[in-house]
Amino acid sequence: MTRLDGPDLQLLEGVVSDKVLTALRAAAAQLSKLGVRHWVVGGLAVGAHGHPRATKDVDFFVGDEAFEHDGAGLVTMKPGVPIQANGVIVDHLSAQDEPFLSDELPPADVQLEVAPIEVLLYLKLKSPRAKDRADIIELIKAGADVARARAYLVLHAALLLPALEKAVEEARAEEE
Numbered sequence: 001m002t003r004l005d006g007p008d009l010q011l012l013e014g015v016v017s018d019k020v021l022t023a024l025r026a027a028a029a030q031l032s033k034l035g036v037r038h039w040v041v042g043g044l045a046v047g048a049h050g051h052p053r054a055t056k057d058v059d060f061f062v063g064d065e066a067f068e069h070d071g072a073g074l075v076t077m078k079p080g081v082p083i084q085a086n087g088v089i090v091d092h093l094s095a096q097d098e099p100f101l102s103d104e105l106p107p108a109d110v111q112l113e114v115a116p117i118e119v120l121l122y123l124k125l126k127s128p129r130a131k132d133r134a135d136i137i138e139l140i141k142a143g144a145d146v147a148r149a150r151a152y153l154v155l156h157a158a159l160l161l162p163a164l165e166k167a168v169e170e171a172r173a174e175e176e
Contacts, residue, residue, distance in 0.1 A: 050142030
């Protein structure tokens with residue numbers, strides 16, 4: 001198992017369609033232009049962290065500045081925030097009740113940054129989807145820094161530690 005120094009979007013070349021990669025760059029540039037802090041998450045981030053796989057959409061984790069609040073509880077997208085680029089769906093996840101995530105986002109002028117592995121694993125661990133559980137196992141097998149993820153969970157979501165440990169066990173069993 002080879003641990004990456006950090007995420008590498010070049011790992012996506014030849015695995016993810018050029019249409020999706022073009023949409024990724026266009027949407028990221030538009031978010032930066034609008035002053036929206038963001039990370040690449042989802043399948044593209046999984047690939048950049050060492051387990052490239054095909055995906056048909058672009059997922060971003062965005063700061064609250066991507067949304068407008070009307071004061072009566074209605075939240076809408078800020079005008080200009082892309083929901084589709086080059087015919088590819090662009091999804092946006094927000095921190096909602098998790099300000100620690102927003103606090104860690106890079107400055108808005110950083111156009112294309114992938115979520116750190118500990119954040120990506122945290123987001124995947126929170127999800128009930130089987131695909132996300134499979135991504136966690138594959139990321140661990142690809143050399144994800146599990147100690148870093150554990151430390152992050154201790155600080156922000158200790159209840160998810162057992163799920164991480166279970167995924168580590170499953171990944172190790174698959175490697176044998």
